Amino acid sequence: MSLTIKLQLVSHLNINHNNNHANKLIKIKNNTFGNTLNFLPKPTFGNNSLTVTKKSNNKVKRRMQGNFMIKSSLIEPDGGVLVDLMVPENERESKVLEAKSLPNVKLTKVDYEWVHVIGEGWASPLKGLMRENEYLQSLHFNSLRLNDGSFVNMSLPIVLSIDDETKERIGSSSNVGLIGPDGDIVGILRSIEIYKHNEEERIARTWGTTAPGLPYVEEVIAPAGNWLIGGDLEVLKPIKYNDGLDNYRLSPKQLREEFDRRKADAVFAFQLRNPVHNGHALLMNDTRQRLLDMGYKNPILLLHPLGGFTKVDDVPLDVRMEQHSKVLEDGVLDPETTIVSIFPSPMHYAGPTEVQWHAKARINAGANFYIVGRDPAGMGHPTEKRDLYDPDHGKKVLSMAPGLEKLNILPFRVAAYDTKVNKMAFFDPSRAKDFLFISGTKMRSYAKSGENPPDGFMCPSGWKVLVNYYESLQTGEASQQPVLSS
Amino acid sequence: MSLTIKLQLVSHLNINHNNNHANKLIKIKNNTFGNTLNFLPKPTFGNNSLTVTKKSNNKVKRRMQGNFMIKSSLIEPDGGVLVDLMVPENERESKVLEAKSLPNVKLTKVDYEWVHVIGEGWASPLKGLMRENEYLQSLHFNSLRLNDGSFVNMSLPIVLSIDDETKERIGSSSNVGLIGPDGDIVGILRSIEIYKHNEEERIARTWGTTAPGLPYVEEVIAPAGNWLIGGDLEVLKPIKYNDGLDNYRLSPKQLREEFDRRKADAVFAFQLRNPVHNGHALLMNDTRQRLLDMGYKNPILLLHPLGGFTKVDDVPLDVRMEQHSKVLEDGVLDPETTIVSIFPSPMHYAGPTEVQWHAKARINAGANFYIVGRDPAGMGHPTEKRDLYDPDHGKKVLSMAPGLEKLNILPFRVAAYDTKVNKMAFFDPSRAKDFLFISGTKMRSYAKSGENPPDGFMCPSGWKVLVNYYESLQTGEASQQPVLSS
Numbered sequence: 001m002s003l004t005i006k007l008q009l010v011s012h013l014n015i016n017h018n019n020n021h022a023n024k025l026i027k028i029k030n031n032t033f034g035n036t037l038n039f040l041p042k043p044t045f046g047n048n049s050l051t052v053t054k055k056s057n058n059k060v061k062r063r064m065q066g067n068f069m070i071k072s073s074l075i076e077p078d079g080g081v082l083v084d085l086m087v088p089e090n091e092r093e094s095k096v097l098e099a100k101s102l103p104n105v106k107l108t109k110v111d112y113e114w115v116h117v118i119g120e121g122w123a124s125p126l127k128g129l130m131r132e133n134e135y136l137q138s139l140h141f142n143s144l145r146l147n148d149g150s151f152v153n154m155s156l157p158i159v160l161s162i163d164d165e166t167k168e169r170i171g172s173s174s175n176v177g178l179i180g181p182d183g184d185i186v187g188i189l190r191s192i193e194i195y196k197h198n199e200e201e202r203i204a205r206t207w208g209t210t211a212p213g214l215p216y217v218e219e220v221i222a223p224a225g226n227w228l229i230g231g232d233l234e235v236l237k238p239i240k241y242n243d244g245l246d247n248y249r250l251s252p253k254q255l256r257e258e259f260d261r262r263k264a265d266a267v268f269a270f271q272l273r274n275p276v277h278n279g280h281a282l283l284m285n286d287t288r289q290r291l292l293d294m295g296y297k298n299p300i301l302l303l304h305p306l307g308g309f310t311k312v313d314d315v316p317l318d319v320r321m322e323q324h325s326k327v328l329e330d331g332v333l334d335p336e337t338t339i340v341s342i343f344p345s346p347m348h349y350a351g352p353t354e355v356q357w358h359a360k361a362r363i364n365a366g367a368n369f370y371i372v373g374r375d376p377a378g379m380g381h382p383t384e385k386r387d388l389y390d391p392d393h394g395k396k397v398l399s400m401a402p403g404l405e406k407l408n409i410l411p412f413r414v415a416a417y418d419t420k421v422n423k424m425a426f427f428d429p430s431r432a433k434d435f436l437f438i439s440g441t442k443m444r445s446y447a448k449s450g451e452n453p454p455d456g457f458m459c460p461s462g463w464k465v466l467v468n469y470y471e472s473l474q475t476g477e478a479s480q481q482p483v484l485s486s
Numbered sequence: 487m488s489l490t491i492k493l494q495l496v497s498h499l500n501i502n503h504n505n506n507h508a509n510k511l512i513k514i515k516n517n518t519f520g521n522t523l524n525f526l527p528k529p530t531f532g533n534n535s536l537t538v539t540k541k542s543n544n545k546v547k548r549r550m551q552g553n554f555m556i557k558s559s560l561i562e563p564d565g566g567v568l569v570d571l572m573v574p575e576n577e578r579e580s581k582v583l584e585a586k587s588l589p590n591v592k593l594t595k596v597d598y599e600w601v602h603v604i605g606e607g608w609a610s611p612l613k614g615l616m617r618e619n620e621y622l623q624s625l626h627f628n629s630l631r632l633n634d635g636s637f638v639n640m641s642l643p644i645v646l647s648i649d650d651e652t653k654e655r656i657g658s659s660s661n662v663g664l665i666g667p668d669g670d671i672v673g674i675l676r677s678i679e680i681y682k683h684n685e686e687e688r689i690a691r692t693w694g695t696t697a698p699g700l701p702y703v704e705e706v707i708a709p710a711g712n713w714l715i716g717g718d719l720e721v722l723k724p725i726k727y728n729d730g731l732d733n734y735r736l737s738p739k740q741l742r743e744e745f746d747r748r749k750a751d752a753v754f755a756f757q758l759r760n761p762v763h764n765g766h767a768l769l770m771n772d773t774r775q776r777l778l779d780m781g782y783k784n785p786i787l788l789l790h791p792l793g794g795f796t797k798v799d800d801v802p803l804d805v806r807m808e809q810h811s812k813v814l815e816d817g818v819l820d821p822e823t824t825i826v827s828i829f830p831s832p833m834h835y836a837g838p839t840e841v842q843w844h845a846k847a848r849i850n851a852g853a854n855f856y857i858v859g860r861d862p863a864g865m866g867h868p869t870e871k872r873d874l875y876d877p878d879h880g881k882k883v884l885s886m887a888p889g890l891e892k893l894n895i896l897p898f899r900v901a902a903y904d905t906k907v908n909k910m911a912f913f914d915p916s917r918a919k920d921f922l923f924i925s926g927t928k929m930r931s932y933a934k935s936g937e938n939p940p941d942g943f944m945c946p947s948g949w950k951v952l953v954n955y956y957e958s959l960q961t962g963e964a965s966q967q968p969v970l971s972s
Contacts, residue, residue: 137886142627196876201694208687210696400623
């Protein structure tokens with residue numbers, strides 16, 4: 001069987017219209033299914049050629065904007081309406097002028113990521129940085145109560161801190177302007193509320209530890225001010241990072257449009273912050289098969305790498321994106337039923353608390369199935385020789401969490417390298433000795449040393465991306481360059 | 487107006503039937519209302535003469551047990567049915583024999599208090615020590631989801647820890663016997679589940695800090711084992727402390743019977759672990775008046791001192807109970823509309839997390855109004871010079887908490903000593919300089935030094951109880967006796 005898929009460039013608001021590679025198609029071998037696919041010769045990071053096509057986009061736009069809007073069959077966003085805080089283009093100029101007249105708050109890189117997250121509605125129904133009422137509910141209950149008495153999940157406090165000097169400068173102003181890391185006006189925060197930032201309590205309740213060395217705490221909370229400022233957000237400028245990956249940053253609205261365009265009757269999300277190996281691919285393909293067996297006709301995979309702040313020893317976003325593109329080029333995943341996009345949230349490494357956020361945000365993007373693995377969003381304890389979280393708590397807590405009832409949680413089946421058939425396979429405890437577990441640490445040590453993992457662990461072109469990255473890192477280390485996380 | 491109230495002894499299961507003082511009545515002056523009350527000459531701690539009368543008890547029993555049961559108008563217990571885990575008397579002997587044949591777990595004093603709490607249904611619908619499923623929901627969401635999808639509040643993990651040796655001894659047994667601090671069989675835990683006790687995470691998520699010096703952590707968690715054991719509880723022996731106060735320990739069922747007997751159409755609970763001063767009394771009387779103004783005909787006050795573990799510098803339970811009885815004798819509170827009883831829970835000092843437990847347990851006892859003050863269940867930070875919790879968070883969190891929607895939260899109005907009229911009065915910010923704030927610390931320092939507080943701060947006989955206590959303490963300290971908390 002030979003499938004011909006034409007992957008072209010979408011004309012979404014945030015996506016570059018001019019790209020030379022967009023219509024060049026070549027035939028490549030789909031290693032997993034034995035199909036020959038027409039595919040881009042090289043995924044171009046300036047365009048998200050892996051996800052969306054131009055062809056039907058106008059139709060989608062008509063459907064969403066016209067009088068004859070068709071109701072999507074996708075899962076409802078939390079609160080019923082997808083939040084979109086981008087100010088219409090014709091109002092921006094005057095609001096930027098207004099913002100310039102207001103006391104301002106300078107955003108850090110991570111603050112900017114949160115403005116991105118909230119502005120596009122990943123945290124729907126949240127419409128701004130949290131006021132104390134929302135902060136306390138998030139901290140104590142991992143959920144927000146809506147006016148109708150129902151709950152939506154909200155496990156991470158999404159807050160903005162300010163220092164004493166900024167608080168004084170704001171004085172009695174009701175609104176403040178938000179300044180991006182590049183110095184431009186990004187937005188306005190209205191009807192603000194300033195309240196105390198008890199860092200110790202926030203850390204303890206979010207991470208379940210106050211041990212020194214938590215990456216998000218060191219990056220964001222330790223240097224933060226004594227106050228939190230909440231309010232309604234208006235975004236005045238499209239959020240860009242100018243890192244060549246902006247076109248992969250599809251908003252929940254854009255993803256929903258694309259799922260609708262593809263007539264998805266199920267969307268299953270796979271959150272990751274690591275390279276994709278063939279065990280992951282096996283799991284994703286198996287999940288699709290299970291959904292087909294359940295009677296779904298067209299389940300679509302949202303392969304959704306996290307793009308915000310990550311700890312320094314994680315593989316950076318650009319390298320991961322290149323690796324993911326190789327996996328799709330190699331046909332390990334089927335591009336026809338896969339969308340690769342970047343989830344703009346920063347990473348907390350807060351285990352069972354954070355995995356709820358990862359799942360909840362994907363509801364807003366239209367996913368009704370969520371794949372959860374061992375120790376999601378976990379890490380080693382920063383000061384003790386053990387996992388920070390019980391590796392099973394993530395999936396247990398996810399299955400209990402208020403506000404996630406409508407999401408189907410799919411626990412990860414354990415995949416390992418089967419030495420009998422030389423490929424990744426689901427672990428069979430009856431012949432445990434045949435299986436080789438290759439941890440993330442082990443994988444990195446292979447790549448660092450230039451040693452190849454066993455055949456069939458990862459597609460060779462994807463592996464090459466990692467090897468190159470670690471080589472460049474060693475060169476960089478030799479020349480005393482600090483390693484920056486994405 | 488002169489009211490004649492006959493306070494007699496109730497014949498509840500746990501209440502001493504033989505008391506010489508029970509029917510002796512004298513007339514005393516009701517200082518607050520100017521009424522003359524017939525009252526007991528001296529509240530006797532062997533009987534809870536302050537709360538219940540014999541007269542109507544048989545009728546209540548008939549109502550509750552007979553075919554013609556009358557539906558109570560009191561608030562429903564959480565989960566709809568009040569849990570009662572006391573095994574019927576005729577089954578106890580055989581179950582005690584069974585318990586003796588099982589692997590056993592020895593309870594600490596605080597474990598025993600929790601068995602009391604669960605066994606009587608204060609934690610309804612919880613039917614035993616928490617299994618991991620309940621523990622995780624409590625820790626992460628401060629609530630438990632019921633089968634119908636609704637939530638009940640459950641903010642504190644109610645768990646039993648065991649050490650490695652006990653876990654090994656239990657082996658594969660499904661049930662264990664529970665041994666009280668005095669060596670007697672207390673109950674059976676059935677269909678047990680043993681899971682890891684991550685003390686750091688439990689402490690951080692419950693207290694919002696891991697600083698050393700938290701009283702409950704030092705008393706209970708630090709010496710605890712590596713495992714938690716959950717299961718369904720059967721109580722085989724009435725829980726007694728033999729401290730002369732057992733008859734004040736009314737179960738939620740007994741309290742509900744008494745509220746019904748008094749035809750309460752509103753029950754307002756006042757949790758405390760401190761002596762009652764006239765500011766408290768003002769607040770309680772004012773609350774009753776507000777409830778009458780709202781249209782309730784017979785609001786009853788549940789004055790409900792906490793009787794379990796408290797920190798070493800709190801006033802011990804027996805002293806507090808004696809002090810409370812003086813307050814009622816003096817007529818500062820109206821015995822006709824007040825029930826004094828002991829809440830058997832141990833104290834966590836976990837602020838906004840714990841206040842939910844305090845409120846939730848009172849729902850189960852029939853209270854539909856809950857008075858909440860500044861910094862409920864709070865304390866000073868153990869290692870920093872500040873309150874551990876924001877003093878306003880308790881009432882805020884209480885008003886947001888899942889599962890407490892049906893409870894009416896009544897925020898404490900601030901009372902202080904009004905030097906213009908020489909009594910406790912609600913603070914009037916327009917003449918702030920006339921008011922004197924007497925903190926708990928200040929009150930204790932008065933009592934310790936033998937100095938009298940301003941007239942009208944506390945009824946003189948109640949004050950005398952405190953002075954005597956601190957005098958005895960100093961004598962004790964002089965003879966090197968350690969001070970034990972109740």
